Amino acid sequence: MLKAVQILGCSSGLTIISQRLTKSSSTVSFLSKSINPLKLSTSPRKTTTLCFNPTRMSTSSLPGSDPVPKSPTFVAGDVRKIKFCQWCGGPTKHEIPDGEEKLRAICTHCSKIAYQNPKMVVGCLIEHEEKVLLCKRNIQPSHGLWTLPAGYLEVGESAAEGAMRETWEEAGATVEVVSPFAQLDIPLIGQQTYVIFLAKLKNLDFAPGPESLECRLFALDEIPFDSLAFSSIYVTLNLYLEDLKKGTLKFHYGTINKRPGSSPSDIRAFSLDYHLQP
Amino acid sequence: MLKAVQILGCSSGLTIISQRLTKSSSTVSFLSKSINPLKLSTSPRKTTTLCFNPTRMSTSSLPGSDPVPKSPTFVAGDVRKIKFCQWCGGPTKHEIPDGEEKLRAICTHCSKIAYQNPKMVVGCLIEHEEKVLLCKRNIQPSHGLWTLPAGYLEVGESAAEGAMRETWEEAGATVEVVSPFAQLDIPLIGQQTYVIFLAKLKNLDFAPGPESLECRLFALDEIPFDSLAFSSIYVTLNLYLEDLKKGTLKFHYGTINKRPGSSPSDIRAFSLDYHLQP
Numbered sequence A, B: 001m002l003k004a005v006q007i008l009g010c011s012s013g014l015t016i017i018s019q020r021l022t023k024s025s026s027t028v029s030f031l032s033k034s035i036n037p038l039k040l041s042t043s044p045r046k047t048t049t050l051c052f053n054p055t056r057m058s059t060s061s062l063p064g065s066d067p068v069p070k071s072p073t074f075v076a077g078d079v080r081k082i083k084f085c086q087w088c089g090g091p092t093k094h095e096i097p098d099g100e101e102k103l104r105a106i107c108t109h110c111s112k113i114a115y116q117n118p119k120m121v122v123g124c125l126i127e128h129e130e131k132v133l134l135c136k137r138n139i140q141p142s143h144g145l146w147t148l149p150a151g152y153l154e155v156g157e158s159a160a161e162g163a164m165r166e167t168w169e170e171a172g173a174t175v176e177v178v179s180p181f182a183q184l185d186i187p188l189i190g191q192q193t194y195v196i197f198l199a200k201l202k203n204l205d206f207a208p209g210p211e212s213l214e215c216r217l218f219a220l221d222e223i224p225f226d227s228l229a230f231s232s233i234y235v236t237l238n239l240y241l242e243d244l245k246k247g248t249l250k251f252h253y254g255t256i257n258k259r260p261g262s263s264p265s266d267i268r269a270f271s272l273d274y275h276l277q278p
Helices: A002-007 A159-171 A231-246 B002-007 B159-171 B231-246
Strands: A092-095 A104-107 A119-128 A131-137 A150-152 A175-186 A192-201 A212-219 A252-258 A270-276 B092-095 B104-107 B119-128 B131-137 B150-152 B175-186 B192-201 B212-219 B252-258 B270-276
Touching: A119 A159, A119 A175, A119 A231, A131 A159, A150 A159, A159 A175, A159 A192, A159 A212, A159 B175, A159 B252, A175 A231, A175 B159, A175 B175, A175 B270, A192 A231, A231 A252, A231 A270, A252 B159, A270 B175, B119 B159, B119 B175, B119 B231, B131 B159, B150 B159, B159 B175, B159 B192, B159 B212, B175 B231, B192 B231, B231 B252, B231 B270
Parallel strands: A119 A192, A175 A252, B119 B192, B175 B252
Antiparallel strands: A092 A104, A119 A131, A119 A150, A131 A212, A175 A192, A252 A270, B092 B104, B119 B131, B119 B150, B131 B212, B175 B192, B252 B270
16 A cells, blocks of 8 residues: 555654653663674563553653653644544644543534544565565655565454555565564654564565565575665564574564664664563 | 543444455354353364455455455445544545555645554553453443453553553553563454553552442452453453463464444454464
């Protein structure tokens, strides 16, 4: 789906004021430790727990980190940009409704509230004879860089169905979804959650769709880590390779927090926080 | 968060025309096979794969099922209800944009497209000394029925943070998120995805928030399966008990498809399709 990928991972124009400090004891960081991620032996793949302290109830503050005040100028998903009711056309006011805690856009005519929620990006990590299928992007952002086939989940489809649809649209590939592999939240930039499934090709008939310049099967030691499109793809492929080295593929949950002030194009400027596994 | 739970799981008023037929070989069904879910020994907990056949590209059609035509009157998330642009207030038109496949609401003034996407409901399955924490709902739908603390993910927070926040708001409980436990998509009703984490109480200081009448730790053989609020909670608790019986807690992905024509309050009128595990 064109629109999904046009915005996918795009962080330019967003002003992130809130700074999320990582809890070092529970952080797995890929921060440019190595050019070859196969050599990322220094990253402890520890399972950890995430604690909640109600005395610091800001969502931008975690136990073990310095408290960070809620910022009134947090721009990602800024509710103040919602100026009209999409149902009746009435002008909105921006208030915290009774019983809630967040600023919302409320219609001054019909009183409906326009809620904003993070979006799911669904995709496939396709394995075929010890190779993985990647697509070179034909759209911005990250034009010309490599990615997994992925895009926004649509209403009326499951995450697995959406991942297969995106794979068909971007790589012309017919796949079987085999198992869930990762959920990677990116709460501060783009307000996205990546849900990635392991999948297998049903046949070798794949070809780039309009959003892709090229689709190619890469041997595991030839994955173009220096030309990947997004941090989420970098993390997913690293976790996959590390699992393979250990001999077992597991499900991964984690939060990707970009390093404050880093360029959106610097896909290694992040920490993978609160990496949890079953 | 009040609003989240007020809509959570609500399916009344939705007209579901599209009928999703289950693929029997890959279906795990809890369809009223037993009053006591602990005795659900007939349900095969097989891991299966989900296939995508591009010749049947409707998202309401799956290989192995009868093809179901796309319905123009699919009401859940109906884009036609979006009549105005929320950014500039201009009237919308409803068309399929170039390069896309779905009907969208497009502003006739500024040309922006109002995309609709499924929402994530995040929650905690809290274990404490072989008991689980449930909340009796003080709001509709399912007022007076038992649920896990859960609600809509907000922008700016990770799924684990959202699950802890909801737990605090609904049960006054401070928890540690231990691991991801389940992703359950409900694509046809409510357009939701449940993301449930296993969690542990940090202490025994919990008490019902405004959305709960009561919060209580239930022994595993006393879980009120006849008084649960939603199918998603029924599935989650069943999977948990079955995992415990097997001696290992795993991550579960699945799709909950309500039985066509069933009452929203009949939480056992569903099939759990495409149950996948790592």
